[in-house]
Amino acid sequence: RKKILLFCDPGIDDSLAIMYAMLDPALDLVGIVTGYGNITREQATANAAYLVQLAGRGDIPIIPGASSPVQQEDVIFYPEIHGKEGIGPIRPPADMEYHIYPFDTIRTIIERYKNELIIVSTGRSTTLANVFILFPDQMEFVQSFYVMGGAFFVPGNVTALAEANFFGDPTSSNYVLTFAQNLTITPLNVTRHAVITPGLVDEIAQSKKNVYSFMIAPIFKYYYRFYKEKTPGIKGAPIHDLLTVMLVKNPDLVDYINYDANVAEGIETKGLSYIDVRPSRPKGQTRIAIDLHYEKFIMRFKEVMVPEY
Numbered sequence: 001r002k003k004i005l006l007f008c009d010p011g012i013d014d015s016l017a018i019m020y021a022m023l024d025p026a027l028d029l030v031g032i033v034t035g036y037g038n039i040t041r042e043q044a045t046a047n048a049a050y051l052v053q054l055a056g057r058g059d060i061p062i063i064p065g066a067s068s069p070v071q072q073e074d075v076i077f078y079p080e081i082h083g084k085e086g087i088g089p090i091r092p093p094a095d096m097e098y099h100i101y102p103f104d105t106i107r108t109i110i111e112r113y114k115n116e117l118i119i120v121s122t123g124r125s126t127t128l129a130n131v132f133i134l135f136p137d138q139m140e141f142v143q144s145f146y147v148m149g150g151a152f153f154v155p156g157n158v159t160a161l162a163e164a165n166f167f168g169d170p171t172s173s174n175y176v177l178t179f180a181q182n183l184t185i186t187p188l189n190v191t192r193h194a195v196i197t198p199g200l201v202d203e204i205a206q207s208k209k210n211v212y213s214f215m216i217a218p219i220f221k222y223y224y225r226f227y228k229e230k231t232p233g234i235k236g237a238p239i240h241d242l243l244t245v246m247l248v249k250n251p252d253l254v255d256y257i258n259y260d261a262n263v264a265e266g267i268e269t270k271g272l273s274y275i276d277v278r279p280s281r282p283k284g285q286t287r288i289a290i291d292l293h294y295e296k297f298i299m300r301f302k303e304v305m306v307p308e309y
């Protein structure tokens with residue numbers, strides 16, 4: 001099974017990514033690092049703890065990470081997309097008990113799964129950049145990285161130029177893109193097409209084998225309402241972060257270009273992701289997902305989220 005350490009900010013699509021990782025028998029979620037982003041770090045931590053507990057996996061270490069970006073600007077949250085508490089109308093029970101692990105647990109996890117650990121990042125890059133700074137020797141032994149972020153040749157989602165994860169902390173994003181070896185980026189190019197539709201959500205909601213089925217419809221309703229308002233003609237809501245987790249086992253769901261990526265840090269261009277296409281320059285090794293094979297994506301998604309499928 002593929003060992004995943006997930007850096008995230010749940011958040012609706014992060015929450016769906018956690019559910020997916022819990023349900024896919026081919027994946028082994030060995031820890032969740034929570035940071036600010038869609039909501040505060042504290043809320044992200046509680047949400048992650050709730051989701052693993054629902055699947056009877058309260059033993060998975062939850063490790064709080066960064067609470068703000070390195071630029072120390074005001075953090076912008078996105079309640080209109082994800083809800084004030086991050087999972088639409090769903091809230092962890094007020095009396096929920098959970099244990100949080102110290103930051104150094106990240107180092108321990110990397111050492112324990114030396115050469116087989118896969119790091120997936122579906123939130124702002126701040127915490128992961130700090131892990132590179134704090135534990136550079138250990139990071140050499142991470143097998144591969146998957147990062148949801150950026151928008152190449154397509155508009156952003158928080159500004160005309162920028163996607164939310166890279167916009168949230170462009171300095172840290174650049175740091176991660178520079179030091180992460182064997183890196184796959186899942187930008188808006190593909191994730192905006194990875195939509196789940198009301199019909200599909202009905203199927204999940206009826207699943208007797210998916211422990212999260214009871215919350216799928218209310219979460220989707222909240223999330224879809226935002227996208228329907230903003231994107232004329234959209235048939236469903238994009239699950240950016242879940243697609244990123246899916247690629248770990250299903251690299252063939254997308255087509256890639258191989259270029260190293262950069263993130264602009266200037267004021268007007270903040271968070272813009274770009275590649276250097278000048279013929280005289282080396283292209284680099286990063287796999288940037290460019291096109292999604294939608295039918296295949298839906299088929300594989302259902303195999304995990306509607307296990308009786």
Ligand code: BDR
Nearest residue numbers: 011013122163164165240
């Ligand atoms: C990304 O930003 C967040 O709001 C989502 O959870 C996703 O990770 C999409 O731009």
Ligand code: CA
Nearest residue numbers: 011014122123
């Ligand atoms: Ca996210």
